[in-house]
Amino acid sequence: MAVEDPHILSAFDRDLEALQAHLMRMGGLVEAALMSAVQALEAHDIAAADLVVAGDVAVDQLEEMIQTEAATLIARRAPTATDLRLVLATMRAATSLERVGDHAKNVAKRTRIIDRSAPVEAHAGSIRRMAMMAAKMLDDAQLALVRKDAKLAMDVRSRDVDLDQMYNTLFRSLFTYMMESAANIGPSMHLHFIAKNVERAGDHATSIAEQAYYLATGTMPAEPRQKVDAASMPA
Template sequence: MVDNEQHIVSAFDRDLESLQAHFLKLSGLAELALSDAAKALEALDKPAADKVIASDAAIDELEEFIQMEAASLIARRAPTASDLRRVLAVMRAANSLERVGDYAKNVAKRTRVLAPSAPVDSHAGTVRRMSALVVRMLDESTQALVRKDITLAESVRKRDIDIDQMYNTLFRSLLTYMMESPTNIGPLMHLHFIAKNIERAGDHATSIAEQALYLATGEMPSEPRPKAGMEAQG
């Protein structure tokens, strides 16, 4: 009887390790898509933007696979409460990563319609820096979830305010530019929505960090996320 129970536990552990490996692969794909989308914007590189758009199919497919495997794992192994919480956390976090992929695709789509003469300049550099910070947050939040690392998860959660501040600063800059150059309102609005997509991706990185905290402690954070400026009001 003991040997049989150990066999079941070992089988569950192997299934869980496989699920987490696919989850980390999904994180890598979402991070790469977001980073590549920001680079395509800065260079106004339409072929690079096209590649980001095309890569979203693989992200969607892997996220769907993870959801199906997680549901199958629950049905086949009937995990204990703590193990069930881990599987559910991976499922929720995988959904957040799929949304990040959508935001990267949206950035790439808007990049494709920007003309070579669009006033991208320093604004695209800010978007790239925002994207780089979000990519790091995504990587650390997924690692925190897999390792149940409270310190790392809390660090990611605190950095959400940095993304908000960068977005708010960029928005004010774009608004000023629009008033000074009404003929550029169209491309500047595209830049605004691109920045908003990056900011939303940051929210999903923070959500994954909160799932990591829930997994480690059994409770979601009681304090609301720190917000800055317009985000705090919204």
């Protein structure tokens, strides 16, 4: 029976750890970007919004690094079973995080053009609370991935319904503002776009949680993902 060279195993473990370290760093960047973007909206801080837009380059670079290193790891080490699932889950999680970074950038870009108005003053706090929930989901999803924690992964997945409900409540409120005055239509549409991007960040956190569940169990969750988004629009 062939025995694995312990030096090769050690090098492989180091490569895996480096890959996960890159992912955690990337996760920290996108969580911070999302919160900074909605805080810029609430404070109408254009300079802060500009920093979020500029910072997306670092997120993209990390995503490219993870994909490249993961592909190299597969080619050189030929991992199998759980190790292969970990590499693939990390690659997919990096893709999800990159998209969250794009959503944060979208929020920041819209913040730069939206004017202070009644809809903004009334709803910026609600959008911030949505972002806080999405950021926590992202953090826990990554933790579930690192720990191979199926229970935490399913908990994150269940929270997506709560985030959807927050989004739908916000949409209905914005619709009321649009009905009250034509002057509210433009700002309300901007806010809807922003809220949709935050809601999509939660969807990507859920995708990472599903990868964590797959890593822990070898299967995807049996039940379809629940969605209560009754006001969908492209974002």
